[in-house]
Amino acid sequence: MGSGQVTSSVPFEFQGKHVTVAGLGVSGVPAAKVLHGLGARVTVVNDGDDARAREQAAELEALGVTVRLGDGATLPEGTELIVTAPGWKPDKPLFTAADAAGVPVWGDVELAWRLRRPGAADWLAVTGTNGKTTTVRMLASILGAAGLRTAAVGNIGVSLLDAVLGEEEYDVLAVELSSYQLHWAPSLRAHSAAVLNLAPDHLDWHGSMEAYARDKGRVYEGNRVACVYNADATDKPSTEDLVREADVEEGCRAVGFTLGTPGPSQLGVVEGILVDRAFVENRQKNAQELAEVSDVDPPAPHNIANALAAAALARAYGVPASAVRDGLRDFTPDAHRIAHVADVDGVAYIDDSKATNTHAAQASLAAYESVVWIAGGLAKGATFDELVTGAAKRLRGAVLIGRDRALIREALARHAPEVPVVDLDRTDTGAMLEAVQEAQRLARPGDTVLLAPACASMDMFTNYNKRGDAFAQAVRELGA
Incomplete structure (x- = not known):
């Protein structure tokens, strides 16, 4: 909310409350403005004290908000509620002090959920280790094709606070939620929700795989119509396990999605057709055609899974089959997600810079033969043995860049010793051009040169977008 002003229809339960906002940035500043507009006495605490933080602090202080820079550990006296940025770890001293004092901690998602107006839009929620943004954007496209007023919100697109407090009215929201956001959203209750997949990620934040999965599973709590899960998952805990453990409303159903032939109460694929055996009459015998695999862009296996999950949530909301097809056809994937850059001398160059962990890279590698x-x-504590073992037969060669490349090189030596490896001892941004040149040297006509780093980018680039841009520019220079 740009001004922090809210309409009189929002309940003023925050009037006069002492609320501490933990963290500035993309969620903290809007939360502070909204809470101030609701009449709360707001103090913002922030670990950093850089130029950007001081600029944001000045903006808030001009409204009457108190800001403490460089001190995110101490609980301000009299605090009755903390609203935290999602990335703040649960073991921070601020939260330890809050727990001891009996002060509740909410995230910005929890705040948005509690500020919804009567008759507000339903939430269709999506989480998972990989594929969240694509699935939510597919879902919003499908809902829009059905003529519904909708938006992709949460971790993407429109902010949740703007969506629930703004003037635009929505019928239903497609909501992307991270494990961080779910951890701090205890009362969230979606119409229907999906957990796309589970793989080790952010374990430094959550502390264990069990805690990470538990936070992901919060998205199923209180679902009214459908808990959508990945029926192909073999890891434990699986998304189906999370459904079994969820406390849902009576009548809510478990709905699986699979790349194979679907059983009753599942969506799947039959002879190149996406089909629904969950939201049809007599699902023991009947199936509804939704779309063709060729309607999904790109038609890589993990992206078809994303499309099935989006379709399941849309169908749970009552969307007709024709809208699923039209929405998928209208959908354009974001940049740096298995994006075809160019063909040079019979070799395809694919940018999947968004594959910042091993699970995402595994899915990307599985989409190509050679x-x-x-x-x-940056490996973020990941190991690469399982990834390399699964991909070994597909690898013509590997070119390694970045700070933690030795971890991948060692996994290749153990599990794919016959694969030629180029180890570039560079972490400057210019290394990408040399990496692409080396990849061109290794490739043969019919091969795919695939940027799927399985690592974060910040050792070399500002973010994965800049890394993907550098790859695309290097490819363009090849073909010049």
């Missing part, structure tokens, strides 16, 4: 793989960056 790959020269460009990988490396």
Whole structure:
């Protein structure tokens, strides 16, 4: 909310409350403005004290908000509620002090959920280790094709606070939620929700795989119509396990999605057709055609899974089959997600810079038969043995960049010793051009040169977008 002003229809339960906002940035500043507009006495605490933080602090202080820079550990006296940025770890001293004092902690998602107006739009929620943004944008496209007023919100697109407090009215929202956001959203209750997949990620934040999965599973709590899960998952805990453990409303159903032939109460694929055996009459015998695999862009296996999950949530909301097809056809994927950059001398160059962890890279590698793989960056505590073992038969070669490339090189030596490896001892941004040139040298006509780093980018680039841009520019220079 730009001004922090809210309409009189929002309940003023925050009037006079002492609320501490933990963290500035993309969620903290809007939350502070909204809470101030609701009449709360707001103090913002922030670990950093850089130029950007001081600029944001000055903006808030001009409204009458108190800001403490460089001190995010101490609980301000009299605090009755903390609203935290999602990335703040649960073990921070601020939250330990809040717990001891009996002060509740909410995230910005929890705040938005509690500020919804009577008759507000339903939420269709999506979480998972990979594929969230694509699935939510597919879902919004499908809902829009059905003529519904909708938006992709949460971790993407429109902010949740703007969506629930703004003037625009929505019928239903497609909501992307991270594990961080779900951890701090205890009362969220979606119409229907999906957990796309589970793989080790952000374990430094959550502390364990069990805690990470538990936070993901919060998205199913209180679902009214459908809990959508990945029926192909073999890891434990699986998304189906999370459904079994969820406390849902009576009548809510478990709905699986699979790349194979679907059983009753599932969506799946039959002879190149996406089909629904969950939201049809007599699902024991009947199936509804939704779309063709060729309607999904790109038609890589993990992206078809995203489309099925989006379709399941849309069908749970009552969307007709024709809108699923039209929405998928209208959908354009974001940049740096298995994006075809160019063909040079019979070799395809694919930018999947968004594959910032091993699970995402595994899905990307599985989409191509013969790959020269460009990988490396910040490993975030990941190991690569399972990834390399699964991809070994597809690898023509590998080019490694970034700070933690040795971890991938060692996994390749153990599990794919016959694969030629180029280890670039560079972490400057110019290394990408050399990486692409080396990949071109290794590739043969019919191969795919695939940037799927399996690592974060910040050792070399500002973000994965800049890394993907550097790859695309290097490819363009090849073909010049």
